[in-house]
Amino acid sequence: MDGPTENLCVDAERLRRAREARHLSRPQLASLLGVSPEWVKKAETGERVIDRLPMLYRLCRVLGLTDVAELTGGQTSMPVATGGRLAxxxxxxxxxxxxxxxxxxxxxxxxxxxxxxxxxxxxxxxxxxxxxxxxxxxxxxxxxxxxxxxxxxxxxxxxxxxxxxxxxxxxxxxxxxxxxxxxxxxxxxxxxxxxxxxxxDVLALAGAAWVTGNGLRAAGDTEGARRVAADAAETLERSTEDGSDRLRGLYGSLCLHVALSAAQERREGDAWHWWDKADRAAARLGTAYMHPWTAFGEGNVAVHGVSIAADLGAHGTALQRMTEVDPETIPSVERRSRLYLDAARGERARHQVAAALTYLRLAVATSPEAVRYTPAGRALAEDLARTAPAPLRRAAHDVASLVGVPAA
Incomplete structure (x- = not known):
């Protein structure tokens, strides 16, 4: 069972009121966020769950709010990070x-x-x-x-x-x-x-679908990202029996892409369905395989299992999956750092500040830049620096300094 977590979901009515208080139309807010007006509409009607720290902070900045709790209605104060994009x-x-x-x-x-x-x-x-x-x-x-x-x-x-x-x-x-x-x-x-x-070239086109999906998901269009990646994966799937390892690796990469996008939409069944496809593809390729640029392989599938559970809000499941992953089986340093960052997110959601700080320090030690230039990493570092209890405050400030965000 997943333990209780603070409600970090945007309250639809609070979002609507905050937008109207700024005299913004839905299309205007969408433009400021880099998403579609339909995305904003679904968020304001409760059809879209928004609970990821980077987007929560982004919404607050655009709407002129100083605390995430103003959007979520939560009891815990989470002051809005002042640092934006780090060049x-x-x-x-x-x-x-x-x-x-x-x-x-x-x-x-x-x-x-x-x-x-x-x-x-x-x-x-x-x-x-x-x-x-x-x-x-x-x-x-x-x-x-x-x-x-x-x-x-x-x-x-x-x-x-x-x-x-x-x-x-x-x-x-x-x-x-x-x-x-x-x-x-x-x-x-x-x-x-x-x-x-x-x-x-079919593999080049499939790779471009992976890239395009990354862009769409980063912009908040998880539905569009999921469609683009799923279309490419289904095209490659017909050739996996006789195709090259590179084709199978790219197919698995696209399956993980769909799974992660589905998780961010709270489509739990779809997320694990596509993750299972990726898991089977990785098993067929063997433990030594890693796609040269998507890093697809058995270790990366395991990392995505943690990420998917975290994005679904199943933080206990994410942490359980984390304990089953040997970080040394993940060839990509950047992906290994992501594993620790996802664990830190899970512990923070369960109010386990010391554990969250420990995992965040591991993420930074593994790859400082993978945390420093990632919104989720920067947001978490600043959040812990602002909210850590007195015995942990110095350690939290030290990590925030390494990540390059304000500590107070």
């Missing part, structure tokens, strides 16, 4: 590469060599603690060289170059998540999709 020093160089003049002469590269560099950069993303800083050092050149290579290539090599460049933009989207303005973020997503379409 990374590499963003401007990335922006310059993305918007570089079209007729600037860049040296093309052999497509195979470029593909090797991209694969190596994905390995760096999953293998180091400061993944954004490491990848930011090479992404701009990969983008510029990728475009030069594609322009110089002909025939089948041009399509192959498009596949590789689409993977570059998929990596750029991972780097840019939560740290850049929406126009730049969606430019990266759209280019990954456009290049996959130019390549006319």
């Amino acid at each position: 990374h020093p590499g963003v401007e160089k990335l922006r310059a590469a993305v918007h570089a003049p079209l007729f600037v002469q860049e040296e093309p590269e052999d497509v195979g060599v470029l593909a090797g560099r991209v694969a190596q950069t994905w390995a760096i993303w999953h293998g180091v603690r400061e993944q954004r800083t490491a990848v930011a050092a090479v992404l701009p050149d990969l983008i510029r060289t990728g475009h030069a290579t594609m322009r110089a290539a002909e025939g089948p090599e041009k399509r192959r170059a498009a596949v590789v460049l689409s993977e570059v933009y998929a990596l750029a989207q991972q780097y840019a998540a939560h740290i850049v303005d929406p126009p730049l973020y969606w430019t990266l997503v759209d280019r990954a999709r456009m290049l996959a379409e130019q390549a006319d």
Whole structure:
């Protein structure tokens, strides 16, 4: 059984009143949040559950509220975090590469060599603690060289170059998540999709669906994300018997994508149905397999099991699943950090502040940037720094400092 948790769900009537007090229409609020008017309507009629800390804080900022309790009606005060999006020093160089003049002469590269560099950069993303800083050092050149290579290539090599460049933009989207303005973020997503379409390659298209789904879910459109990923997964499913390990890995990645989006919509049956599909796909691929950029494999399926339970509000189940996962079986450092962060979220929801702080410190120790540049990580760090009891306050402030959020 899951233990009692503080009600962190938005109260529909409170949300409506707060919006009207700001003299905002539903479309206006939707625009400020980066979601659809239908999303706002469902939230105000109680059809959509909003209980994730990043969105709760975001709503409060947009509506001019100072405490999450003003939206939830909860008894526990949760002052609104003052820190917004945290920029990374590499963003401007990335922006310059993305918007570089079209007729600037860049040296093309052999497509195979470029593909090797991209694969190596994905390995760096999953293998180091400061993944954004490491990848930011090479992404701009990969983008510029990728475009030069594609322009110089002909025939089948041009399509192959498009596949590789689409993977570059998929990596750029991972780097840019939560740290850049929406126009730049969606430019990266759209280019990954456009290049996959130019390549006319089913795996590239499925990868672009994974990228597009990430964007939609980050914008709060979990329904759209679920549809895009499910469509791609069902397309690949027909080829899993005879397909390559890479195809099966991407299929499993999309299944996890659907499962997580369904969990965030509180569609429990759908969430575990798609997670089961991913679990079977991972078992077939074996314990040593990891998709080179989605990190799909048995360990990642286990991490998503924790995340899904947490997003469904089943925090006891999430923590039980956490105890069954050996972090060393998760090759991706970023995903290992996410496991600890989800455990911290679960403990915080159960008012176990000491345990939440312990798991958050593990998440930061595993990958500081995976927490520092993630809204859920920053929100939790600031929340614990503000609400920790006196004996834990110094430790909570130390963690908040590492994450880069205000401690008071």
